[in-house]
Structure formats: structure tokens, C-alpha cells
Amino acid sequence: MTLLPRSLYGRLLVTALVATLAALAFAAVTIGAVLDRFVMHGLxxxxxxxxxxxxxxVRPDGSIDRARLVLAAPYDDLQGGWGWRIDAPGRTITSPAAPALTALQARGQRRAPPPALPPLSLPAPSAPSSAASALIGPPPPPDGRRAHGDGPRDHDGTQALDWHGEDGMRHARSLTLATPAGAVRITASAPRALVDRPLRAAMVPLLGSLLLLGVALATATLVQLRIGLRPLKTMRTGLAAIRAGTARALPEDQPTELAPLAREINALLDENATALANARAHVANLAHGLKTPLATxxxxxxxxxxxxxxxxxxxxIDQAVRHHLGRARAATPGSGLRFATPLAPVVADLTTALSRIHADRGVSASATIDPALSVAVDRQDLDELIGNLLDNAWRFAASRITIDAAPAPDPRFIRLSIADDGQGIAPAARAAALTAGQRLDERGDGHGFGLSIAHELATLYGGSLVLDAASLGGLDAIVTLPTTLFSEA
Known part of the structure; x- marks a missing residue:
């Protein structure tokens, strides 16, 4: 069982949307990582x-020259969260830390403006408080190993550190200097929020832009699919036209990918048409070959x-031969080309011929048929189908026959009615009347094949033949035949 839709349109749309979402997600992650790296690099x-x-x-001997310690912005702002420390052998020097400010705020006092910080304003060499260590950074590992959160060292020996402090996530850079007295480690830190805030601010419009881009790509995909798959719909319409008889072949001006398929379909249609012509030629030869011996x-x-x-x-035997030859000829319409055959001229020709053949019976026929009506039935088959029905009506009509044709409730078909004012057929016997060789009335020279041949021809073309009681009092033969407006489905 596949999760993809059965239609090509659905499959292409789903795969395009999945690929677009994956590309947008990848772009968001990649651009976010680039922005984070760019902002972090500035920090x-x-x-x-x-x-x-x-x-x-730091002097060459490892001691600290306090006169060179300068507290410049932003390290002079106690609320900024910036801090530094120097861990030298036997002493640690730190920048002013936040705990003093916190204590003042806890007592409800206003913070005095930060003093100018000459070297004397720095705290005396002593071990830093735990709050200062949390703000500025951890001391160097006593055994020389890298502390938790330490990053790789740069080419100049500088190392990145990240940890959770009392005021949130912090980021620091650390440099270790080797001196005769021992290692001296210098650390400068800042709140990680200095990176996260601008990154979040930049990601909001970025995600909005990616969302708009996704909508634009989805719209472009829909338009592309409609334009790209339109030739398939055109080809389907062309095949429906061939089936209905309004066209003989698919147009050759197809897209490059569909042109070979169109040529193969046209070649198949030509082969079927040739096979149909050969079959009908053989049928004609067989009919001619049997006619002379039977006449003799x-x-x-x-x-x-x-x-x-x-x-x-x-x-x-003659009627049976005609019956089976007619069936063989009609059995191939679906494998060859169908052409639209106007209905009115066929009925008019047959009515004229049968009125002369049965002139002694004094039966009159009237036809009401729109000249625009056509059926997707071969002319020879249509002549035989309607001819059998009219001949049957002429044999049993008392004096009148009516022929009416109009579109059926199903727009794919035309409904043709041939009614007479004869005695009709009892409802229980109508099914038997459509069976080959069944004669319900032994009078006359019929052999019981006319209605069965008409029924088989109508069925082979996708239509039907129904016998019903006529409003004139006799039999109403109602035949439905496909029109040139076959549904594409």
C-alpha cells in the first residue's frame, strides 16, 4: 500500500511540497547557524x-602590573554583565562584579554611578567570591585539564567556554600564558543573551520571509503542474474524439515527451483500421461465396x-449466414475508428426503400428526426439495424408507422423509437422475440432473425434495444445508440 495518490497530479504535487518544505527547513537551520556563528564571532x-x-x-615573571589594568567599556557597567578575571600563581584579580550591586538593590538603595576605575579601584588580590566566579567564569582546572564546556583552542591558544551562571547562560574566552612562576590564565566573559537576542530578532523576519517563499513556491508548483499536465488532458480529449468518431488520429504537435506515445497510438489505430477493413473484406468475400451456391x-x-x-x-441457412456475418462485422467497431453517421438520411433512405418493397400493404410511415442528430455507428451497421426494425414494423403494421429520435436522458446516447399500429407482442413474449431464430408469428416469409440482429448490433455498439407497447396500439421498438458526444470518462 503506497501513501502517494493514484493520480500523477497528486503525486507530483505531494513530492514537490515535501521537497519544498524540506528545502525551507534546511535553509532556516543553515541560515540560523550562519547568523549564530556571525554574531558569536563578533562577541x-x-x-x-x-x-x-x-x-x-602580565609581566614576564608572572606577576601582575596593576598599573596596566584598565577597566574600559563595557566592563565598567556593573549591570551589563561583562566581566574578566586573571588567575595568576597565588592570586586572582577580577573586575567589579554584580553581587555588590545586587546587595544595594536588595536594601532598596539607588546605585551610585560607576566610579572612574584607576588601578586602585580594582579589588585587592584575593580569592573571588562564588557570585563573582559565576559571573566572570570558572577558574582554570588545577590539573591542567580542560573544564566542562570548554571549546577547542584557536591557533593563538585562546579557548571558548560556555556555562550556566546565576544570571543565565554565559560565554567566555580564555587565554593561558606560560611564565616562570606558573601558568597565568586570563578570562573575559559576557552574557550569552547578547548573542541570543539579536539572533532571535533576526530569525523572526527570516522565518516570515521563508514562509512567504514557501507560499510562492507552492503557487508556482500548482501553476507548473497545471501547465505541464495540460497536454495529457488534451490527449485524453483527442482519444475521446476518436472514440466518438469526430477525429481519425491524435494531433502530431505534442510535447517532446508525449510525441512518441501519440505516434504509437496513431499507429495502433491505423493497424486496427486496416484489420477492420480486412475483416470486412473477408466477410464480403464469404457472403459472396455463399450467396451463389445457396441461390443455385x-x-x-x-x-x-x-x-x-x-x-x-x-x-x-441464408438468414443464419446473414446473421452471423452481420455479427462478425459489428463485433469490431470498438477496435477500429468510429465515425459520426447522421441519423435522418439513413432513416429516410430506408423508409423510401421499404415503402416500395411493401407497397402492397398500404402502410404509411412518418419520421420526426432532427437533422443534426448523429450516432457513433458505422453506416453499414446502422442500415442493417434500422432496416431490420423498419422491415419488422412494415410486416406487422396495420396502416401506420412512426419514427422518432431525440437525445436520451443519458446525453451519451440517442433514443430512436419505431412504433406501429399492429397487434404488438405480449409482454411475456418480448424477450423471446430478441432471440435468434424465434418466430412468434408463423405467417409471412420471415425467419425470426431481424429483431435479434438489431438487438446484437445495438448491444455491440454499447446501446440497447427494448420492446414495449406503442401508443398506436402495436409494438414500439426503442433502440439507444451512442452519440458523437461520448463522455471522456
Whole structure:
């Protein structure tokens, strides 16, 4: 069981949307990482600059020259969260830390403006408080190993550190100097929020832009699919036209990918048309080959057939041959081309011919058919189908026949009604009347094949034949035949 839709349109749309969402997610993550790296790089530059200033205060012997310690912005702002520390052998020097300010605020006092910080304003060498350590950074590991959160060292020996302090996530840079007295470690730190705030501020419009881009890409995908798949719809319409008989082949001006398929379909149609023509030629040859022997046999029978039994059997053979040859000819319309055959001229020609054949019966026929009506039935098959129905009506009508044609409730079909004012057929016997060789009335020279041939021809073309009671009092033969407006489905 596949999760993809069955239609090509649905499959292409789903895969395009999934690919677009994946690309947008990748772009958001990648751009966010680039922005984070860019902003973090700027913060690291500022921290490295402070470390470079503090490193000038470390003498070659490892002692600290306090006169060189300068507390410049932003390290002079106690609320800014910036801090530094120097861990030298036997002493630690830190910048002013936040605990003093916190204590003043706890007592409800206003903070005095930060003093100018000459070297004497720095705290005396002593171990820093736990609050100052949390603000400025952890001391160097006593055994020389890298502390938790330490990053890789740069080419100049500077190392990045990240940890959770009392005021949130913090980021620091650290440099270790080797001196005769021991290692001296200089650390400068700042709140990680200095990076996170601008990053979040930049991500909001970025995500909005990516959302708009996603909507634009989805719209472009829909338009692309409609334009790209339109030739398939055109080809389907062309095949429906061929099936309905309004076209003989698919147009050759197809897109490059569909042109080979169109050529193959046209070649298949040509082959089927050729096969149909050959089959009909063989049928005609067979009919011609059997007609002469049967006619000769019928002429030679009278001296040997005093009661007419053998003549009746020869006539039945002739009708059976006609029946099966007609079925063979009609069995191939779906495999060849269908052409629209106007209905009114066929009915008019048959009515004229049968009125002359049955002139002695004095039956009149009237037809009401729109000249624009056409059916997707071969002309020869249509002549035989309607001819059998009209011949049957002429044989049993008392004096009148009506022929009406109009679109059926199903727009794919036309409804043709041939009614007479004869005795009709009982409802229980109507099904038997459509069976080959069944005669319900032994009078006359019929052999019981007319209605069955008409029924089989109508069925083979996708239509139907129904026998019903006519408003004139006799039989109403209602035949439905496909029109040239076959549904594409």
C-alpha cells in the first residue's frame, strides 16, 4: 500500500511540497547557524580584545602590573554583565562584579554611578567570591585539564567556554600564558543573551520571509503542474474524439515527451483500421461465396421439394449466414475508428426503400428526426439495424408507422423509437422475440432473425434495444445508440 495518490497530479504535487518544505527547513537551520556563528564571532572579537589588553599587564615573571589594568567599556557597567578575571600563581584579580550591586538593590538603595576605575579601584588580590566566579567564569582546572564546556583552542591558544551562571547562560574566552612562576590564565566573559537576542530578532523576519517563499513556491508548483499536465488532458480529449468518431488520429504537435506515445497510438489505430477493413473484406468475400451456391441450391430444389420443406431450410441457412456475418462485422467497431453517421438520411433512405418493397400493404410511415442528430455507428451497421426494425414494423403494421429520435436522458446516447399500429407482442413474449431464430408469428416469409440482429448490433455498439407497447396500439421498438458526444470518462 503506497501513501502517494493514484493520480500523477497528486503525486507530483505531494513530492514537490515535501521537497519544498524540506528545502525551507534546511535553509532556516543553515541560515540560523550562519547568523549564530556571525554574531558569536563578533562577541568573541570583543572578548579577545579585552584579553589582549589584560595580557599586557602580565609581566614576564608572572606577576601582575596593576598599573596596566584598565577597566574600559563595557566592563565598567556593573549591570551589563561583562566581566574578566586573571588567575595568576597565588592570586586572582577580577573586575567589579554584580553581587555588590545586587546587595544595594536588595536594601532598596539607588546605585551610585560607576566610579572612574584607576588601578586602585580594582579589588585587592584575593580569592573571588562564588557570585563573582559565576559571573566572570570558572577558574582554570588545577590539573591542567580542560573544564566542562570548554571549546577547542584557536591557533593563538585562546579557548571558548560556555556555562550556566546565576544570571543565565554565559560565554567566555580564555587565554593561558606560560611564565616562570606558573601558568597565568586570563578570562573575559559576557552574557550569552547578547548573542541570543539579536539572533532571535533576526530569525523572526527570516522565518516570515521563508514562509512567504514557501507560499510562492507552492503557487508556482500548482501553476507548473497545471501547465505541464495540460497536454495529457488534451490527449485524453483527442482519444475521446476518436472514440466518438469526430477525429481519425491524435494531433502530431505534442510535447517532446508525449510525441512518441501519440505516434504509437496513431499507429495502433491505423493497424486496427486496416484489420477492420480486412475483416470486412473477408466477410464480403464469404457472403459472396455463399450467396451463389445457396441461390443455385434454391433453384434446383423445387422438383425435389414438393412440400417446400427443403426450401425453408435453405432460407433458414441464408438468414443464419446473414446473421452471423452481420455479427462478425459489428463485433469490431470498438477496435477500429468510429465515425459520426447522421441519423435522418439513413432513416429516410430506408423508409423510401421499404415503402416500395411493401407497397402492397398500404402502410404509411412518418419520421420526426432532427437533422443534426448523429450516432457513433458505422453506416453499414446502422442500415442493417434500422432496416431490420423498419422491415419488422412494415410486416406487422396495420396502416401506420412512426419514427422518432431525440437525445436520451443519458446525453451519451440517442433514443430512436419505431412504433406501429399492429397487434404488438405480449409482454411475456418480448424477450423471446430478441432471440435468434424465434418466430412468434408463423405467417409471412420471415425467419425470426431481424429483431435479434438489431438487438446484437445495438448491444455491440454499447446501446440497447427494448420492446414495449406503442401508443398506436402495436409494438414500439426503442433502440439507444451512442452519440458523437461520448463522455471522456
Amino acid at each position: 568573541d572579537d570583543r572578548l579577545d580584545a579585552q584579553i589582549a589588553v589584560l595580557a599586557q599587564a 441450391l434454391a433453384l434446383a430444389l423445387p422438383p425435389h421439394d414438393p412440400d417446400g420443406t427443403l426450401a425453408a431450410q435453405v432460407a433458414r
